Amino acid sequence: MRSALVFAALGDETRLLLVAKLSQGRTYSIAQLTEGSGLTRQAITKHLRVLEGVGIVHSVRTGRESLFELDPQPMEEMREYVDRMSAQWDQALGRLKAFVEE
Amino acid sequence: MTDRIEKRIELKAPVSRVWRALTDYREFGEWFRVKLEGPFVVGQVSTGYITHPGYEHVKWHAVVQKMEPERLFSFTWPHPKSFEKGNQPLDYSGEPSTLVEFRLEKIASGTLLVLSESGFDKLPSDRREEAFRRNEGGWKEQMKNIESYVAKKG
Numbered sequence: 708m709r710s711a712l713v714f715a716a717l718g719d720e721t722r723l724l725l726v727a728k729l730s731q732g733r734t735y736s737i738a739q740l741t742e743g744s745g746l747t748r749q750a751i752t753k754h755l756r757v758l759e760g761v762g763i764v765h766s767v768r769t770g771r772e773s774l775f776e777l778d779p780q781p782m783e784e785m786r787e788y789v790d791r792m793s794a795q796w797d798q799a800l801g802r803l804k805a806f807v808e809e
Numbered sequence: 810m811t812d813r814i815e816k817r818i819e820l821k822a823p824v825s826r827v828w829r830a831l832t833d834y835r836e837f838g839e840w841f842r843v844k845l846e847g848p849f850v851v852g853q854v855s856t857g858y859i860t861h862p863g864y865e866h867v868k869w870h871a872v873v874q875k876m877e878p879e880r881l882f883s884f885t886w887p888h889p890k891s892f893e894k895g896n897q898p899l900d901y902s903g904e905p906s907t908l909v910e911f912r913l914e915k916i917a918s919g920t921l922l923v924l925s926e927s928g929f930d931k932l933p934s935d936r937r938e939e940a941f942r943r944n945e946g947g948w949k950e951q952m953k954n955i956e957s958y959v960a961k962k963g
Contacts, residue, residue: 714929715905789929793814796924800818802840803922807822807830 713785716761721746722754726777729764734774813927821919828879831911843869851876855884874908883910 717723725740741751755775758764762781766773820827830836834845838857845857850873857869871884885906907928914921 785929789814792926793816796814796816796926799841800816800922800924802842803827803830804818804820806836806840807820807826 712761713763713781716757716763722758725754725758726763729775729777734776736772736774813925816924818922819916819918820922824879824913824915824920827913827920827922831882832876845869849873849876879913881910881912883908
């Protein structure tokens with residue numbers, strides 16, 4: 708149940724903005740991601756590690772620097788998670804209906 | 810990304826009957842399929858075990874938030890990393906939680922019950938609406954929403 712972690716990882720403005728930038732479909736260096744963010748390189752790196760930790764972001768080393776790219780899979784899982792919870796509520800409410808109407 | 814589940818259901822039973830089915834811990838346990846250890850008390854942790862076939866090892870853990878008679882019953886419950894046997898957290902306090910609310914309304918045919926579960930992500934709500942608007946177009950669409958949100962934010 709990785710989804711809960713994905714929710715937590717996305718619950719931050721800076722990380723959401725990083726995801727938005729990475730969603731343009733190419734790889735970015737830390738320098739590129741730091742640019743215009745108003746944050747330090749260290750801060751951006753820390754946020755990237757959080758996203759990497761839940762699998763939303765992957766890094767690839769090229770030469771001396773790391774490039775980051777987005778992996779939408781965990782976020783799709785998150786959506787599926789909510790859909791699954793939704794289906795469980797449908798079932799539970801169906802049982803409640805039968806229970807109070809009998 | 811949807812952050813909220815909402816269900817509306819009409820029940821052919823008086824509000825008082827539905828209220829009892831929701832807030833009496835034994836009755837709640839019947840339809841929710843959970844064996845609760847004691848009554849619901851506002852501000853207190855409710856514990857027990859799921860009785861749904863196949864999920865009997867899963868612990869029930871919730872914190873009762875509000876009990877406004879025949880109007881509103883709510884609790885928060887954690888969504889831990891794992892529900893696997895022997896791998897559930899001992900301490901739920903640090904786990905991300907969602908808020909579950911049952912709202913009751915008297916209608917001609919009985920009771921309108923509105924269930925909601927919210928808090929699947931914890932983004933500032935006004936922005937999340939735009940960035941994560943629910944849609945059926947899949948992740949690419951979601952990404953467009955995020956992009957335009959970012960563009961707007963400039």
